[in-house]
Amino acid sequence: MSVKVEQFPFPFTEDRYAYSNNSSLLKPARSITITDHYLKEIQLKRELLQANHKRCFRSLPISLESQWEAMRRIFAELAQSESEHFSLEKRGNEYRFQNHLLGEEERFTYRDSSSIELQPLDIAGRHVQEDLIIMGDRHDGLFLEAGQLCFPSNWSLTFVLGMEFKSIHTPVPGIDQNDFISKVERFISRIRLNEAWERKNWSMTISNMLDTPLETYANWGKLRLKVTDKNVGEMVHLRVEVQRLLRLPMTNDILFSIHTYLLSLNDLIQNDLWLKRLYTTIQFLSDDIAEYKGIALYKNELIQFLEKTLNEKGLSL
Numbered sequence: 668m669s670v671k672v673e674q675f676p677f678p679f680t681e682d683r684y685a686y687s688n689n690s691s692l693l694k695p696a697r698s699i700t701i702t703d704h705y706l707k708e709i710q711l712k713r714e715l716l717q718a719n720h721k722r723c724f725r726s727l728p729i730s731l732e733s734q735w736e737a738m739r740r741i742f743a744e745l746a747q748s749e750s751e752h753f754s755l756e757k758r759g760n761e762y763r764f765q766n767h768l769l770g771e772e773e774r775f776t777y778r779d780s781s782s783i784e785l786q787p788l789d790i791a792g793r794h795v796q797e798d799l800i801i802m803g804d805r806h807d808g809l810f811l812e813a814g815q816l817c818f819p820s821n822w823s824l825t826f827v828l829g830m831e832f833k834s835i836h837t838p839v840p841g842i843d844q845n846d847f848i849s850k851v852e853r854f855i856s857r858i859r860l861n862e863a864w865e866r867k868n869w870s871m872t873i874s875n876m877l878d879t880p881l882e883t884y885a886n887w888g889k890l891r892l893k894v895t896d897k898n899v900g901e902m903v904h905l906r907v908e909v910q911r912l913l914r915l916p917m918t919n920d921i922l923f924s925i926h927t928y929l930l931s932l933n934d935l936i937q938n939d940l941w942l943k944r945l946y947t948t949i950q951f952l953s954d955d956i957a958e959y960k961g962i963a964l965y966k967n968e969l970i971q972f973l974e975k976t977l978n979e980k981g982l983s984l
């Protein structure tokens with residue numbers, strides 16, 4: 668689903684792309700954003716959860732406390748920041764969350780698993796567009812201990828469940844150059860209670876498909892072969908993940924939320940600065956990163972399309 672241009676979080680602040688810890692502190696601390704696509708994306712999420720629950724939700728028993736904390740935190744955040752659409756009432760340990768956009772409510776007794784039918788993170792994720800991950804902060808590193816993941820960019824929750832932060836990132840080419848990923852892990856371990864940080868990650872997707880897990884690669888990966896110089900603008904979408912890291916104060920674990928946005932190149936090129944930045948970024952992208960992001964197969968068509976558009980608009984770099 669492509670988002671409206673005004674709501675699109677364009678990721679490039681410079682003309683060349685290099686891995687960086689482009690995180691900034693968020694005040695107030697937030698994990699969640701509601702966009703105009705809320706209803707459509709929630710419906711899609713629920714269909715995916717219904718059809719492929721094991722692919723979209725996984726957890727280790729150790730994550731249960733953090734899941735409770737994350738659910739309560741997300742519901743409280745929604746009730747506070749979007750009070751016309753959500754509310755949260757509390758009497759002792761009894762909670763009632765109301766979602767007026769969906770006409771639904773969730774009632775639960777805090778930390779009492781017999782009061783709910785699904786695990787807490789699985790409930791919370793059904794009310795927000797974000798994918799939600801719990802990273803347990805243990806003495807020997809950060810471990811992926813639970814996740815509700817419906818819109819992954821070519822990765823598998825089943826594969827990474829229980830893995831440590833650095834091992835999760837092993838498939839990314841060059842990510843440990845200059846000790847990058849270890850520095851990122853140290854940065855995360857220093858995030859303070861209730862603090863939230865935000866960064867953007869980007870990739871490209873053919874068509875406006877949000878659900879591109881590793882498990883169904885055979886269905887969507889081959890679309891890359893269908894890109895031609897005629898259909899580039901319509902088929903290729905810039906995919907941006909707004910990722911937020913929040914330290915949960917009771918368990919000291921990290922809630923990692925991922926909000927995925929897609930914008931077709933035809934829409935993106937309406938903005939001259941975005942067009943120029945995307946062009947230079949793609950032009951100088953190293954071969955291994957282009958390969959990793961799946962762009963290598965249609966990189967020529969992409970560059971020709973962007974050059975042609977720059978010329979038509981009379982824009983110089």
Ligand code: HEM
Pocket residue numbers: 686687688689690800802811821822827835836838839851855866868869870912921923960
């Ligand atoms: C703590 C929560 C995080 C989790 C669970 C996570 C997980 C992942 C996963 C599963 C991938 C895809 C790996 C694959 O191809 O199999 C990935 C890619 C990546 N991650 Fe993370 N990550 C986290 C935080 C971060 C942070 C804070 C940074 C940097 C500051 C970062 C930098 C990257 C980069 C650069 C890539 C490659 C993405 C691309 O080029 O498309 N990650 N991450």
